[in-house]
Amino acid sequence: MNRQRATLWLFVGSIALAILLQLMPLPQPLLPFKPFWLALVLVYWAIEVPERIGLGFAFLLGIGGDVLTGQLLGEQALRLVILAFIVLRFRSRLRFFPMWQQALAVFALLLNDRVVVLMIRGFSGDPTPPPIYWIAPVVGMLAWPFVFLLLDDLRSRLRAKES
Amino acid sequence: MALAHPDKVQLFGEGGVSTLRLIVYLTIAMVLMVVDRRGDHLGSLRGFASIVVEPLYRVAALPADAARAGRMAIVTQSQLADENRELREALLLAQARLNRMAALSAQNERLRELLDAQGDLGLGVQLAHLIDVDLDPFRHRVVLALGSRQGVVIGQPVLDAHGVMGQIVEVLPNTAVAMLVTDPTHAIPVMIERTGLRTIAYGTGAIDRLQLPNIPISADVRTGDVLVTSGLGGRFPVGFPVGEIGDVSNDESGMFAAAIARPAAALNRSGEVLLLQDLPQPMGPPLPVPVQPPVAPPGARQ
Numbered sequence: 162m163n164r165q166r167a168t169l170w171l172f173v174g175s176i177a178l179a180i181l182l183q184l185m186p187l188p189q190p191l192l193p194f195k196p197f198w199l200a201l202v203l204v205y206w207a208i209e210v211p212e213r214i215g216l217g218f219a220f221l222l223g224i225g226g227d228v229l230t231g232q233l234l235g236e237q238a239l240r241l242v243i244l245a246f247i248v249l250r251f252r253s254r255l256r257f258f259p260m261w262q263q264a265l266a267v268f269a270l271l272l273n274d275r276v277v278v279l280m281i282r283g284f285s286g287d288p289t290p291p292p293i294y295w296i297a298p299v300v301g302m303l304a305w306p307f308v309f310l311l312l313d314d315l316r317s318r319l320r321a322k323e324s
Numbered sequence: 325m326a327l328a329h330p331d332k333v334q335l336f337g338e339g340g341v342s343t344l345r346l347i348v349y350l351t352i353a354m355v356l357m358v359v360d361r362r363g364d365h366l367g368s369l370r371g372f373a374s375i376v377v378e379p380l381y382r383v384a385a386l387p388a389d390a391a392r393a394g395r396m397a398i399v400t401q402s403q404l405a406d407e408n409r410e411l412r413e414a415l416l417l418a419q420a421r422l423n424r425m426a427a428l429s430a431q432n433e434r435l436r437e438l439l440d441a442q443g444d445l446g447l448g449v450q451l452a453h454l455i456d457v458d459l460d461p462f463r464h465r466v467v468l469a470l471g472s473r474q475g476v477v478i479g480q481p482v483l484d485a486h487g488v489m490g491q492i493v494e495v496l497p498n499t500a501v502a503m504l505v506t507d508p509t510h511a512i513p514v515m516i517e518r519t520g521l522r523t524i525a526y527g528t529g530a531i532d533r534l535q536l537p538n539i540p541i542s543a544d545v546r547t548g549d550v551l552v553t554s555g556l557g558g559r560f561p562v563g564f565p566v567g568e569i570g571d572v573s574n575d576e577s578g579m580f581a582a583a584i585a586r587p588a589a590a591l592n593r594s595g596e597v598l599l600l601q602d603l604p605q606p607m608g609p610p611l612p613v614p615v616q617p618p619v620a621p622p623g624a625r626q
Contacts, residue, residue: 184384184457189531189592192461216349223353227366228373229380230459231494231501234366235356242349285361288508290462291529 167319172213175202175312176222180229193293196301197271199226199237200244201308204267207248208255209316219245236281240274247273260306267305271298367494374496381457381467381499388456448601449483450474455499462529464504466490468597471498479559481600487565487588488512488553489597504591505566506531514566515554519544522554525566525585531592534567534585541581545572551585561600 179202187195199222207214223238230237247270248255255266275298279290360366370377453469470476472495482489482502490510494501503510508529514536515522521543525534539545549569555562567585575582 180380181384184381184459186385186388186456186458192458195458195461216345220349220353224356228370229377231366231370231465232460232463233357234360234369235353238356239350239353242346242353246346281357285357288529294462 167323168210168316171312171315171319172206172210175206178202180226183226184229194296194300196297196304197274200241200271200274201267201301201305202312203241203245204248204270204305205309205312207245208252209313211249211252214245214249216242216245216249233281233285236278239281240277243277244270244274260309263309264302264305268298268302271301274298370494370496374498378471378496378499381455385456450476450599450601452476452482452500452597452599454595454597459501462508464490464507464510464527464529464531464591465493466502466504466597468492468500468502468599469498470599471496471500473497475601476500476599481560481564483564483598483600484589484595486590487567488560489589489591491559492599502597504531505534505587505589506591512560512566513554513556514551515562516545516569517550517552518546519549521545522556525551532586534587536569536583536585537575537580539572539581539583541574541579543581545569545581545583547572551588 176199179198182198183195203214203219203222207219219241220238223236223241224234226237226241227234251266255263258266272295275295279294282290450470455467455469457467459465459467466489468476468482476492476495478492478495480492482491488505490502490504490507492500493503504527505512505525506527506529508527510527511524513522514525521539523536523539525536528535534551536551547569551566551568553560553562553564553566565588567587569583569585571584572581573583574580
């Protein structure tokens with residue numbers, strides 16, 4: 162019971178932190194390099210605790226993100242549902258990948274996400290973004306090992322403390 | 325932690341998510357997007373959620389604020405003195421210019437009275453702090469710490485000391501979102517100050533560039549020309565600086581000249597901004613004056 166509550170706190174905390182990081186300002190030239198934090202955290206939890214992350218959760222998280230950033234309602238919901246679906250489908254393989262392969266898989270996921278955004282914005286009539294638009298997945302890939310190791314470490318510490 | 329469905333785990337299996345559910349969620353998301361695009365339902369939803377949204381903005385802005393405060397705390401005396409001197413000089417210059425402007429403005433007022441024209445140049449402004457959060461790196465929007473409770477309405481022009489920054493596009497109870505002139509979906513009617521040529525400046529998505537894609541090829545446009553608002557369109561009042569032409573070339577079709585301009589306002593999201601309170605003069609011709617029947621001259625014969 163207690164352990165479950167602790168991991169629940171970690172889960173909620175990590176998602177809240179991802180939302181804050183998403184909103185966090187950076188100096189203007191660094192802005193396009195900001196990775197899609199929500200997606201990274203969602204991928205981690207989908208790989209590790211799939212029974213907690215369903216498509217419905219991804220959808221609701223995305224709606225929350227849309228409300229926060231004031232974009233088209235449903236945009237991030239669509240992106241996160243696609244992401245969660247792919248991760249849950251290939252979860253059993255993603256889990257046992259070595260870290261660099263996992264990072265590459267995350268890169269592919271984020272790249273796919275970028276294409277989805279491009280399609281959505283294209284349909285809603287936005288102009289094509291500049292080339293630097295494609296840099297965020299690379300940063301996401303580089304950030305993935307840290308996100309993964311940090312959350313994994315915190316989780317195992319919680320487990321060790323309470324068992 | 326034990327898996328919930330150990331029997332379901334297969335290396336190449338579905339892994340507990342069905343394609344049907346994916347399709348259902350994708351459809352819901354798409355319907356939401358279309359509905360939101362047609363009418364502004366996100367706005368009302370954000371209105372409801374503002375209890376959560378507004379504090380989150382403030383929390384997310386905290387580290388940047390703290391960093392700024394920290395920098396302020398360790399800044400040296402000589403730096404402060406330098407800055408103070410610079411500001412003093414700038415103030416002196418502005419004051420001198422203002423004195424000259426006062427004379428001109430009085431003259432203008434007299435001429436206006438002679439012409440019996442309407443409208444005055446008195447500006448009601450409201451000072452607003454920026455909340456330093458980033459909504460989307462590819463859309464240029466800033467969050468202001470004033471909202472509908474302080475009387476902010478959609479469409480108000482946002483200025484800084486150097487020129488037009490953008491306009492309010494969304495209002496929550498205590499915060500407002502402004503779209504900058506460099507947002508890729510923003511356009512502002514401008515006039516070249518030197519020649520009076522009117523055109524439209526579009527945002528490019530780059531923070532230091534505006535685009536003027538359709539200037540007649542015969543028009544007299546040079547590097548260094550100053551762009552001011554033309555007042556057409558009824559949203560921005562006339563005469564505020566918008567930018568400066570940086571580069572003029574032909575567009576791809578060769579039918580128009582295309583120019584790149586640099587925004588006049590400091591758009592790099594720091595400090596305070598001004599919200600213009602009174603919206604510009606209404607569009608279109610003035611309302612017709614009721615016609616009085618001709619008065620018969622005294623002594624005229626019936």
